[in-house]
Amino acid sequence: MNRDTLIVDLYELTMAAGYFEQDYNPLVTFELFIRDLPATRNFLLAAGLEQAVDYLRNLQFSDDQIRYLRELDNFKNISSSFFDYLRDFKFTGNVYALPEGTIVFSNEPIIQIEAPLIEAQIVETFLLSTINFQTMVASKAARVMHAATLDSVQRGVMEFGSRRAHGPQASVLAARAAFLAGFMGTSNVEAGYRFGIPVLGTTAHSWTMAFKSEKEAFERYQNIFGTDATFLIDTYDTVQGVKNAMDVAENFKAVRIDSGDLGEEAKKIRAILDKSGYEQVKIILSSDLNEYKIEKLIRSGTPVDFFGVGTQVAVSLDAPTLQGVYKMVEIEHNGSQLYRAKFSSNKITLPARKQIWRFKDDQGRIHHDVLAFKDEDLSEVAESLLTTYMLSGQIVKKPDSVHEVRKQVQLNLSELPDTLRHLEEKSAYPIQISEKLQQLSTFVKNELAEV
Amino acid sequence: MNRDTLIVDLYELTMAAGYFEQDYNPLVTFELFIRDLPATRNFLLAAGLEQAVDYLRNLQFSDDQIRYLRELDNFKNISSSFFDYLRDFKFTGNVYALPEGTIVFSNEPIIQIEAPLIEAQIVETFLLSTINFQTMVASKAARVMHAATLDSVQRGVMEFGSRRAHGPQASVLAARAAFLAGFMGTSNVEAGYRFGIPVLGTTAHSWTMAFKSEKEAFERYQNIFGTDATFLIDTYDTVQGVKNAMDVAENFKAVRIDSGDLGEEAKKIRAILDKSGYEQVKIILSSDLNEYKIEKLIRSGTPVDFFGVGTQVAVSLDAPTLQGVYKMVEIEHNGSQLYRAKFSSNKITLPARKQIWRFKDDQGRIHHDVLAFKDEDLSEVAESLLTTYMLSGQIVKKPDSVHEVRKQVQLNLSELPDTLRHLEEKSAYPIQISEKLQQLSTFVKNELAEV
Numbered sequence: 001m002n003r004d005t006l007i008v009d010l011y012e013l014t015m016a017a018g019y020f021e022q023d024y025n026p027l028v029t030f031e032l033f034i035r036d037l038p039a040t041r042n043f044l045l046a047a048g049l050e051q052a053v054d055y056l057r058n059l060q061f062s063d064d065q066i067r068y069l070r071e072l073d074n075f076k077n078i079s080s081s082f083f084d085y086l087r088d089f090k091f092t093g094n095v096y097a098l099p100e101g102t103i104v105f106s107n108e109p110i111i112q113i114e115a116p117l118i119e120a121q122i123v124e125t126f127l128l129s130t131i132n133f134q135t136m137v138a139s140k141a142a143r144v145m146h147a148a149t150l151d152s153v154q155r156g157v158m159e160f161g162s163r164r165a166h167g168p169q170a171s172v173l174a175a176r177a178a179f180l181a182g183f184m185g186t187s188n189v190e191a192g193y194r195f196g197i198p199v200l201g202t203t204a205h206s207w208t209m210a211f212k213s214e215k216e217a218f219e220r221y222q223n224i225f226g227t228d229a230t231f232l233i234d235t236y237d238t239v240q241g242v243k244n245a246m247d248v249a250e251n252f253k254a255v256r257i258d259s260g261d262l263g264e265e266a267k268k269i270r271a272i273l274d275k276s277g278y279e280q281v282k283i284i285l286s287s288d289l290n291e292y293k294i295e296k297l298i299r300s301g302t303p304v305d306f307f308g309v310g311t312q313v314a315v316s317l318d319a320p321t322l323q324g325v326y327k328m329v330e331i332e333h334n335g336s337q338l339y340r341a342k343f344s345s346n347k348i349t350l351p352a353r354k355q356i357w358r359f360k361d362d363q364g365r366i367h368h369d370v371l372a373f374k375d376e377d378l379s380e381v382a383e384s385l386l387t388t389y390m391l392s393g394q395i396v397k398k399p400d401s402v403h404e405v406r407k408q409v410q411l412n413l414s415e416l417p418d419t420l421r422h423l424e425e426k427s428a429y430p431i432q433i434s435e436k437l438q439q440l441s442t443f444v445k446n447e448l449a450e451v
Numbered sequence: 452m453n454r455d456t457l458i459v460d461l462y463e464l465t466m467a468a469g470y471f472e473q474d475y476n477p478l479v480t481f482e483l484f485i486r487d488l489p490a491t492r493n494f495l496l497a498a499g500l501e502q503a504v505d506y507l508r509n510l511q512f513s514d515d516q517i518r519y520l521r522e523l524d525n526f527k528n529i530s531s532s533f534f535d536y537l538r539d540f541k542f543t544g545n546v547y548a549l550p551e552g553t554i555v556f557s558n559e560p561i562i563q564i565e566a567p568l569i570e571a572q573i574v575e576t577f578l579l580s581t582i583n584f585q586t587m588v589a590s591k592a593a594r595v596m597h598a599a600t601l602d603s604v605q606r607g608v609m610e611f612g613s614r615r616a617h618g619p620q621a622s623v624l625a626a627r628a629a630f631l632a633g634f635m636g637t638s639n640v641e642a643g644y645r646f647g648i649p650v651l652g653t654t655a656h657s658w659t660m661a662f663k664s665e666k667e668a669f670e671r672y673q674n675i676f677g678t679d680a681t682f683l684i685d686t687y688d689t690v691q692g693v694k695n696a697m698d699v700a701e702n703f704k705a706v707r708i709d710s711g712d713l714g715e716e717a718k719k720i721r722a723i724l725d726k727s728g729y730e731q732v733k734i735i736l737s738s739d740l741n742e743y744k745i746e747k748l749i750r751s752g753t754p755v756d757f758f759g760v761g762t763q764v765a766v767s768l769d770a771p772t773l774q775g776v777y778k779m780v781e782i783e784h785n786g787s788q789l790y791r792a793k794f795s796s797n798k799i800t801l802p803a804r805k806q807i808w809r810f811k812d813d814q815g816r817i818h819h820d821v822l823a824f825k826d827e828d829l830s831e832v833a834e835s836l837l838t839t840y841m842l843s844g845q846i847v848k849k850p851d852s853v854h855e856v857r858k859q860v861q862l863n864l865s866e867l868p869d870t871l872r873h874l875e876e877k878s879a880y881p882i883q884i885s886e887k888l889q890q891l892s893t894f895v896k897n898e899l900a901e902v
Binding site for chain 1: 454455457458459460461462463464465466468469470472473475477479481516519520523525528529568572575576577579580581583584585611613614615616617618619620621622623624625638639640641643644650651652653654655656657658660661663671672674675676677679686687762766768771772773775777778779782784789791793794899
């Protein structure tokens, strides 16, 4: 049984039943895009495609799931042939999408679904929740990485947010999205098991508290983990903590500081370590860190080698939601295409299947995008971003692994203009609408006014 | 294979290995509690226990999971007997917890785990993520319910947040937590399938956009769903929308408005409906609603029967994380109990196994709590809140179903003093520390100072 199948808003299924009962299942195109960027984001990193494609490829309804649906009052007017249809249901559509890790802005399609209306409708909820979440976390993580390497020192950042992620399963996908954006790894073991992401960790305060004294705790830890040991030195007092660590070990990997004024603590502890001949010992800082705090630490010259970042990236704390929507842009009607858009207040959308064309400047920095009708060809001057992943329900291009994506992200981020990379100044990337798309929009608006 | 087992921070497992290698596995007590309430919360509703107990009861490592762990560099110093131990691993401890739906405040244990150190350590991450998330959503949802029924009219609120929840699986648990807190149901079908929660829905704009005109769309919908039909009337223009609905249907259930000035729109549409003899037709409002917006709508006399609330409850948008922590409070040492606490800056904890005693006033409103050492008995004057759910790894009390919890929540919320219920004024509920617990804390602090 596919445990994801029923993760769907009821109305997708009642509308599907409604279309089915009318024998109305034309080809449509839906586009998934983020309406407006959060106030604290100048760009997003598209993420979640691997899970989206997995879902589309494996989507089916079990007998038990169908039995449950049939018994719902909401389907009381629906004939049994709809449930037969669900029993044989497969996604047979085309999927165009941004490769994961692509830099993306508001109103640009991240995924485009061309499929029979019923199929396109049913997959809405899962796609939105998958893409919204991972794109949000990856985008936050890219900012954290930028802060951690502001001074061009390549410091590693570890994802530690599982305990505050929105439930256990969210923690795994948060780890994936953070890694993709450049984190060195995660504490989440399932993310390692499932995606091959490096798993990392130190010790908790409970290790120290499990023994009579901190020194005994460190000694026992050292006995087992040897020179790989990282000591968490702030359970009682960091200065005494680092002395205890040096007392029990002639050589060890790192100390972690998880409370107090991290900048001050790090300077104090670095000085003690260096004075005592422990120059090789690294310093790991954690404790509710985000890009703003990390930027401050780096700018004030804090001696730090690694950061542990948890809650703030796993829930994208300053922007814990993205306004991702999934809108119908075209529908076949008696053999011709109708273009679709919404003009209700504050929720205006652009009609028609689109392609995103990205223009770069002489230095290879991204300069502006043009949102064009899909048939327009700007390939001589720009790069098209939407890529074909599925045709007729079959995968024609496998989404890149999270490792490949992570490499590509480094390149993509290097093409960002400095204005977009700035952590605090809001900067809008220019997105132009092609003349043809503009005309289509006006045409649809006029057409609707006549209805 | 248990897919939850490896949703664990790596350090839980490396520490477990470390304890195992030392042959050190004393009985310990850990407590899970929320450090400080978010600025916008006067109380929390404990939630997630059913999933926590399921996890503890079913926790086991598959061969493949163990193989993965063995190959990690982090375990290179660990003997193979540790992996044999994991192969036979079962949770054998005791679990004391607040029944789901209990009103809880900062520093009060939501779950207390008494178990051999290794077991207690391994379960930390999953328990935190489960309890943090569902408690957060349930607490937000209770505020939304309070706002929706401010004027004592029992309006229903539907959970519509799946698309913005933090990934597909989070959406199911968000729906569960919102229902438990008083929501009437959810659009999330899996939450219905798995927990028997009522599933609800209307239609999307895409239904309207799928047909040549709104009127045709409404007509086709009405053909199938009859008097149960709810029409979404804001795709193009709400006044024309409601007229189209009335044109195609002599009777229908409701209209939904999902954009614009909801208060103004509802008044306008209600007037049109009433004037046209459609007094029985309900109005559903949605569009980024939260408790503050709902309060304003109710106070300004908006004619509304149901609310749909999505993002704001599914991610608890004004407080998208809770500071839940899991701390060792006692450990057995050579046959006697050692009390444990942390005194590092800003992260001070109280030692010892606790019980929460709740005092009520003459009107049955909750008045204050006393955090006491577990052996203290205040049962003559107060009610104890922590309840025994598992002993020696066996369930001795099954957590209540989400339906039972929801009923109990209504009662619990009715016992809140008005100050705590207020949506905008911060109010601190009095929590006293018993003299004995106070003494234990001082004792532990002095003891640590000597180390």
